Amino acid sequence: MSVALSCRGLSKRLGSRLVLRGLDLDVAAGEVVTLLGASGSGKTTLLRLVAGLLDPDIGSIRIGDATVWGTAIRIPPERRQVAMVFQDYALWPHMTVAGNIDFGLNARRLAAKEIAARVAHALEVTQLGAFAMRYPSELSGGQQQRVAIARCLAARPRLMLFDEPLSNLDAALREDLRTEMIGLVRAEGITSLYVTHDQAEAMAVSDRIAVMREGAIAQLDTPRTIYRAPADAFVASFLGGFSLLPGAASGGVFRPIGAEAPAIATTSPLEGKASLVIRPEDVRPAHGFAANRLTARVLSCAFQGRCWRLLVAVGEAKVRLDWPDGPDIGSELIFSLAPEDCTLVAR
Helix, strand or coil, X not given: CCEEEEEEEEEEEECCEEEEEEEEEEEECCCEEEEECXXXXXXXXXXXXXHCCCCCCEEEEEECCEEEEECCEECCHHHCCEEEECCCCCCCCCCCHHHHXXXXXXXXXXXXXXXXXXXXXXXXXXXXXHHCCXXXXXXXXXXXXXXXXXXXXXXXXXXXXXXXXXXCCCXXXXXXXXXXXXXXXXXXXXXXXXXXXXXXXXXXXXXXXXXXXXXXXXEEECHHHHHHCCCCHHHHHHCCCCEEEEEEEECCEEEECCCCCCXXXXXXXXXXXXXXXXXXXXXXXXXXXXXXXXXXXXXXXXXXXXXEEEEEEECCEEEEEEECCCCCCCCEEEEECCHHHCEEEEC
8 A cells, every 4th residue: 555644653732732642644645534523633733734834843744755744854835745725715816717726836837838738627627617717706605615626636736635625615515515526536546634523524525534532543444434333432422413321231231321221232342331322323113122122211303304313311311313203202212223233332
């Protein structure tokens, strides 16, 4: 596997706060890796270190075969062949679409023929050819973000960085542009590091996700693995919609705390204090597995189109469920989970 980005032992303090702490990360050539985390987890700081907009306190950064930051080495941002897409587009308002795309290429003193070819290609793949002579103020938010992407593609970067690029767009446009944007990146074979706090967005765009917590990576794996097998309670609770039911595990059996329920059969080897990870879509009306029946009291109920999203009380814990109908608030229901869907994490 060819490594396009390698970070080793990166630490960074901003004021009195340690934002990154000894972080290691490798990104393969052509891979899209998402940094997923809450505000303050260090994801944007890591992106800025890679771009050269900030310097680490310690550690090293290698892009391709070149060390761009390390002991006695600091390659400036303009020589790292890194392109960055910001959430606020960062377009020159007095320049046309074509002018925004070729500005950086002219600054690099490329041949006019090469610049024209790159701009034409970027306009074509982003479907902006008809807008080449328009100004940013004449474009929609989605079109402006496509200009920012086209500008990066024209630069032919070794690495492309995305800093929450879709956060300023409405939900429907965000999903459409996300599909288009990542399709372009994959078609061009560009290695990418993508920052978001949106779990659904991370799942949609990534080859792998790095879930970040307090300046470190809590779990780095494929979206499917992180979703089906979160490394710990933090990762499970950070993934939107998951619920944690505390209890204890022994011999493949989980016993909830404070819930009047029989033992729950699992396929997990975990022993000792544990929490059961309940994904709303894994829940079904009780049938089939007599040992995996849980009694709950309905706290709230909201229609979501394909199902009803319930918040229920199981003992002292609150659990989210997807349910086929809308029960009355305060009513009792019984649900079950198949043993293979009973993921446990240590607590």
